[in-house]
Amino acid sequence: MIIAIDGPAAAGKGILAKRLAEHFGLALMDTGLIYRAVGMNVVRAGGDPEDAEAATAVAEKISAADLDVGDLRSDTAADAASKVSVVPGVRAALLAFQREFAANPSGGAAGAVLDGRDIGTVVCPDADVKLFISATVEVRAKRRVKELQERGLEAIYARVLEDMKERDARDQARAVSPLEPAKNAYPLDTSDLDADQVFERVLEYISSRNQEV
Ligand code: DC
Numbered sequence: 001m002i003i004a005i006d007g008p009a010a011a012g013k014g015i016l017a018k019r020l021a022e023h024f025g026l027a028l029m030d031t032g033l034i035y036r037a038v039g040m041n042v043v044r045a046g047g048d049p050e051d052a053e054a055a056t057a058v059a060e061k062i063s064a065a066d067l068d069v070g071d072l073r074s075d076t077a078a079d080a081a082s083k084v085s086v087v088p089g090v091r092a093a094l095l096a097f098q099r100e101f102a103a104n105p106s107g108g109a110a111g112a113v114l115d116g117r118d119i120g121t122v123v124c125p126d127a128d129v130k131l132f133i134s135a136t137v138e139v140r141a142k143r144r145v146k147e148l149q150e151r152g153l154e155a156i157y158a159r160v161l162e163d164m165k166e167r168d169a170r171d172q173a174r175a176v177s178p179l180e181p182a183k184n185a186y187p188l189d190t191s192d193l194d195a196d197q198v199f200e201r202v203l204e205y206i207s208s209r210n211q212e213v
Helices: 013-024 031-044 052-060 064-068 075-084 088-103 119-123 137-150 157-173 195-212
Strands: 002-006 027-030 112-116 129-134 186-189
Touching: 002 013, 002 119, 013 027, 013 112, 013 129, 013 195, 027 031, 027 088, 031 052, 031 064, 031 075, 031 088, 031 112, 052 075, 052 088, 075 157, 088 112, 088 119, 112 119, 119 129, 129 195, 137 157, 186 195
Parallel strands: 002 112, 002 129, 027 112, 129 186
Antiparallel strands: none
8 A cells, every 4th residue: 555645845744644654554754854865965065955966966875874864854954955856867866766665665564655745746656545735835834933943943934934935936846746736636735724633534535435446
C-alpha cells in the first residue's frame, strides 16, 4: 500500500503522514527532508543552492545518512531546499532515491507513506491513496510561527508569511514537477481543522474508497 501526500508547507502533511504510517504499519518518508539535506550539503560546502551543477552533484551522492543531520528543520535549510528543488538534475537524482524507498520500504513494511510536493503526480503516480493537503497561507504562517516559538526560536509573523508566500510561488511556478494536486487526489483544506479532525477525515476517505473496490 502506498499513500502519497502532497501540499504546501505547514499544511499538516507531516503529522498526518506520521499518524497514517503508524495506523497502517507503513514505512514513512518525509521527502522534503531529502531536498533540505541536498540544500544544506551545498551550503555547507560553501556553494550556492541556485548553482544547478553544484546542486545536482550533491543530489547524485545523497544517502540515508545525510537525512540524520541536525539542522535540517531550520529556515536556512528550508530556503536552500526550495532553491535546489527547481533544478531538474536534482529532481531526477532524487526521483530514483524516493522510488527505491517506495518499492522497498524500510523495516520490511508492507508499504509506505511519502509526503512532499510531487508524490502523487510524479514519484508514485500509481499510489493507492493520494491526498492533497492545503490551508490558507495565513493559517500556515501562524502554525509555523507557533512551531518556531515552541522550539524556543524567535519568529515574526509578517516575515514568516512573506517567506512562505515566496516559497509557495517557487514551488508552484517551477517547470519540473510543480506543486499541484494529482488529478485523482482527495483534496482537504485543513485551515479550520485540528490534527485529529484531519486524521479522521482521511481515515473516512480511505475506508469509503475501500468499500467501493
Ligand atoms: O516540505 P518541506 O518544507 O520540508 O520542503 C522543503 C522544500 O523542498 C520545498 O520548498 C519544496 C521542496 N520539495 C519538493 O520540491 N518536492 C518534494 N517532494 C518535497 C519537497
